[in-house]
Amino acid sequence: MTTEQATSRNDTLFARAQLTTPGGVNSPVRAFRSVGGTPRFITRALGPHFWDADGKRYIDYIGSWGPAILGHARPEVVSAVQAAAANGLSFGAPTEGEIEIAEEICRLLPSIEQVRLVSSGTEATMSALRLARGATGRDKIVKFEGCYHGHADSLLVKAGSGLLTFGNPTSAGVPEDFVKHTLVLDYNDVAQLEDAFATMGDEIACVIVEPVAGNMNLIRATPEFLQSMRDLCTKHGAVLIFDEVMCGFRVGLQGAQGMYGIQPDLTALGKVIGGGMPVAAFGGRAELMQKMAPIGPVYQAGTLSGNPVAVAAGMTTLKLIQEAGFYERLSATANRLVAGLTEAAREAGIDFCGDAVGGMFGMYFSKEVPGSYSEMMAGDKERFNRFFHGMLDEGVYFAPAMFEAGFVSIQHDDAAIDETIEAARRVFKRIG
Numbered sequence: 001m002t003t004e005q006a007t008s009r010n011d012t013l014f015a016r017a018q019l020t021t022p023g024g025v026n027s028p029v030r031a032f033r034s035v036g037g038t039p040r041f042i043t044r045a046l047g048p049h050f051w052d053a054d055g056k057r058y059i060d061y062i063g064s065w066g067p068a069i070l071g072h073a074r075p076e077v078v079s080a081v082q083a084a085a086a087n088g089l090s091f092g093a094p095t096e097g098e099i100e101i102a103e104e105i106c107r108l109l110p111s112i113e114q115v116r117l118v119s120s121g122t123e124a125t126m127s128a129l130r131l132a133r134g135a136t137g138r139d140k141i142v143k144f145e146g147c148y149h150g151h152a153d154s155l156l157v158k159a160g161s162g163l164l165t166f167g168n169p170t171s172a173g174v175p176e177d178f179v180k181h182t183l184v185l186d187y188n189d190v191a192q193l194e195d196a197f198a199t200m201g202d203e204i205a206c207v208i209v210e211p212v213a214g215n216m217n218l219i220r221a222t223p224e225f226l227q228s229m230r231d232l233c234t235k236h237g238a239v240l241i242f243d244e245v246m247c248g249f250r251v252g253l254q255g256a257q258g259m260y261g262i263q264p265d266l267t268a269l270g271k272v273i274g275g276g277m278p279v280a281a282f283g284g285r286a287e288l289m290q291k292m293a294p295i296g297p298v299y300q301a302g303t304l305s306g307n308p309v310a311v312a313a314g315m316t317t318l319k320l321i322q323e324a325g326f327y328e329r330l331s332a333t334a335n336r337l338v339a340g341l342t343e344a345a346r347e348a349g350i351d352f353c354g355d356a357v358g359g360m361f362g363m364y365f366s367k368e369v370p371g372s373y374s375e376m377m378a379g380d381k382e383r384f385n386r387f388f389h390g391m392l393d394e395g396v397y398f399a400p401a402m403f404e405a406g407f408v409s410i411q412h413d414d415a416a417i418d419e420t421i422e423a424a425r426r427v428f429k430r431i432g
């Protein structure tokens with residue numbers, strides 16, 4: 001069945017969903033508005049595959065936007081969830097499992113001496129920002145164009161008109177006042193960062209960055225960019241926050257901070273540490289984390305924070321990603337995919353390139369891998385959209401937006417990658 005034909009059950013469900021839920025989805029990117037067409041309603045998933053409401057099978061390169069690093073419905077994770085659930089779903093009281101996952105996170109990421117569990121990446125970054133402001137007594141924060149850190153008000157902001165002007169809201173409902181302290185700079189632009197600190201360094205509470213960006217497709221930070229950020233924050237007493245909600249445990253066992261060898265003051269985590277269930281976290285230097293309620297003045301709370309069933313999924317996932325050779329295999333898979341897609345596009349004479357870092361990858365309909373948001377946005381969106389739908393018809397499900405990264409799991413075997421590349425060969429020839 002092709003996208004052009006009515007995808008009967010998906011269409012029916014999408015029409016019904018829109019009656020009770022805005023856009024028919026519980027998170028905007030799922031609505032296919034960037035690529036057009038009808039979102040696929042998924043009924044089940046296993047390994048590298050999932051199936052839609054019409055029973056069509058796809059090779060899945062979303063992986064729930066990062067969490068499904070082990071492949072879907074991994075038996076060990078499902079069993080751990082079932083066992084935990086049989087003992088009750090949530091207590092609103094501390095459990096030993098929360099201690100165990102906290103200890104594991106601190107052991108794997110040495111920059112994290114103490115950690116607080118929350119239920120989403122948005123909560124993790126929002127809380128880290130509040131902690132940075134509470135710890136420094138400063139209001140200003142620095143973020144970068146193209147980085148997404150969840151939907152906390154002060155982070156829904158795009159660059160202002162001038163280079164060092166404060167941001168403008170990107171969402172209705174966010175008062176100007178809520179973003180007037182948010183400075184938005186260009187990713188990988190060291191000079192701008194130096195200028196910002198030169199002019200207002202003693203007013204900056206923190207810098208928050210995706211050290212490997214995955215929300216403007218995949219874009220790597222340059223080592224110089226991150227090192228300058230580290231040095232400037234240290235010099236001016238600002239808190240450096242690495243938002244590793246997506247790249248944490250996705251690009252390697254020590255995340256981007258291990259890959260670059262740079263220690264942030266705080267780290268936000270999510271996705272992989274929940275293994276598909278709602279676990280996220282923020283953590284870092286103990287003297288910072290000690291300022292969190294109930295022992296410190298910075299408040300943060302959550303009914304389901306550290307939920308025992310979700311923690312069981314997360315802890316089992318964190319154990320399984322430590323098996324020997326895991327990231328070597330994951331990285332080899334992502335690189336083989338990108339190389340195969342690039343070769344298939346070259347055969348069809350299409351400007352296309354890709355990049356892969358650990359188990360996440362980027363695809364760009366341009367001649368060169370972008371290094372910034374504006375370079376990424378210069379890519380051929382129309383051709384991406386035709387490619388997306390062509391691949392969807394072939395049973396390959398990439399991210400339904402040009403500005404998203406893609407993800408492989410440890411269960412994306414050679415057969416899945418070969419099938420994807422063969423499908424791409426056919427689609428590239430068709431879209432020409």
Ligand code: KE4
Nearest residue numbers: 027065120121122148149150215243245246
């Ligand atoms: P959540 O609140 O969606 O759990 O996490 C927010 C977040 C924070 N930081 C980074 C680096 C993130 O990538 C995210 C969320 N990522 C998106 C993917 N573009 C989630 C998908 C969605 O919004 O539906």
